[in-house]
Amino acid sequence: xxxxxxxxxxxxxxxxxLAVQLKSGIRVLDIRLAVRDSRLIAYHGIYPxxxxxxxxxxxxxxxxxxxxxxxxxxxxxxxxEDFTTVPGDVFSKLVLKEIxxxxxxxDMWFLDNRIPLLGEARGKVVMFSxxxxxxxxxxxxxxxxxxxxxxxxxxxxxGFSWDCKNTLVRTHDWYNIPSFLYIPEKTELAxxxxxxxxxxxxxxxxxxxxxxxxxxPLAFPPTIARGFGxxxxxxxxxxxxxxxxxxxxxxxxxxxKDSNAGKQPRIRGWALMDFYEDPESAVVPLLVECNxxxxxxxxEGWP
Numbered sequence: 068x069x070x071x072x073x074x075x076x077x078x079x080x081x082x083x084x085l086a087v088q089l090k091s092g093i094r095v096l097d098i099r100l101a102v103r104d105s106r107l108i109a110y111h112g113i114y115p116x117x118x119x120x121x122x123x124x125x126x127x128x129x130x131x132x133x134x135x136x137x138x139x140x141x142x143x144x145x146x147x148e149d150f151t152t153v154p155g156d157v158f159s160k161l162v163l164k165e166i167x168x169x170x171x172x173x174d175m176w177f178l179d180n181r182i183p184l185l186g187e188a189r190g191k192v193v194m195f196s197x198x199x200x201x202x203x204x205x206x207x208x209x210x211x212x213x214x215x216x217x218x219x220x221x222x223x224x225x226g227f228s229w230d231c232k233n234t235l236v237r238t239h240d241w242y243n244i245p246s247f248l249y250i251p252e253k254t255e256l257a258x259x260x261x262x263x264x265x266x267x268x269x270x271x272x273x274x275x276x277x278x279x280x281x282x283x284p285l286a287f288p289p290t291i292a293r294g295f296g297x298x299x300x301x302x303x304x305x306x307x308x309x310x311x312x313x314x315x316x317x318x319x320x321x322x323x324k325d326s327n328a329g330k331q332p333r334i335r336g337w338a339l340m341d342f343y344e345d346p347e348s349a350v351v352p353l354l355v356e357c358n359x360x361x362x363x364x365x366x367e368g369w370p
Contacts, residue, residue: 072114074287078341085126092351095142095337101149110148120165128170131190140188144195159199180210181232235272246285254310261336274336278307292341315353333361
């Protein structure tokens with residue numbers, strides 16, 4: 068919902084509002100909120116984003132109740148942007164109230180603190196709560212506030228892992244890169260985590276990766292996502308999105324060791340990105356295609 072505050076806080080184009088994102092195939096939403104006049108409003112950093120939480124819920128409810136999309140599932144990460152001025156427990160209780168009173172009520176949500184099977188979550192929003200502390204005020208406490216990370220170190224370059232009910236959650240959220248010169252390293256780290264974990268851990272795993280990054284003054288979100296200049300002519304720098312697209316094309320076309328050995332690449336996880344249709348709209352369809360590649364009998368629910 069970060070449509071305003073260019074070049075610091077804007078991370079999506081005004082041409083791709085939430086309803087368009089959902090139609091494009093987006094199923095994981097990073098929602099940042101702040102309290103204004105006892106209501107939750109979309110914010111990114113210090114910039115208001117001109118949409119209330121209720122408006123966001125209305126769009127999602129319409130999507131999940133439409134005939135063609137009522138069996139879809141949406142994951143919503145919720146994070147508090149005004150934590151320096153509003154107590155966390157006040158924010159958490161207001162999220163619960165607005166969900167309960169909003170379109171679809173709590174029935175629209177999957178609120179267990181575990182990674183659900185897709186069949187359990189069709190037609191629902193899976194809560195991913197990056198707020199809420201100890202879950203005070205929520206039915207079931209921490210067990211009823213959705214998937215709740217046990218750790219989230221700030222901008223750790225090498226990433227981090229945490230356990231969610233015997234699922235290994237591998238996370239990459241290195242957002243504070245020094246400058247655009249680190250775009251290649253950022254892309255490498257953000258894509259590699261989508262491959263199967265090393266050493267074949269004896270438990271299911273989920274990868275969460277952020278292709279987005281930003282810092283002042285040489286790494287604004289548009290620069291990191293889109294790049295700048297004319298890279299194809301040798302005058303400029305490719306952004307993360309173009310590099311991710313090339314990586315996916317190489318992996319899915321067979322130009323990698325696994326597929327040359329007769330295996331399809333197994334690329335899985337939640338990928339969050341800025342300006343998702345720039346410089347072209349191919350990245351999302353390529354990520355969707357990864358759902359159908361590398362299926363292994365007995366894994367991920369495949370018979």
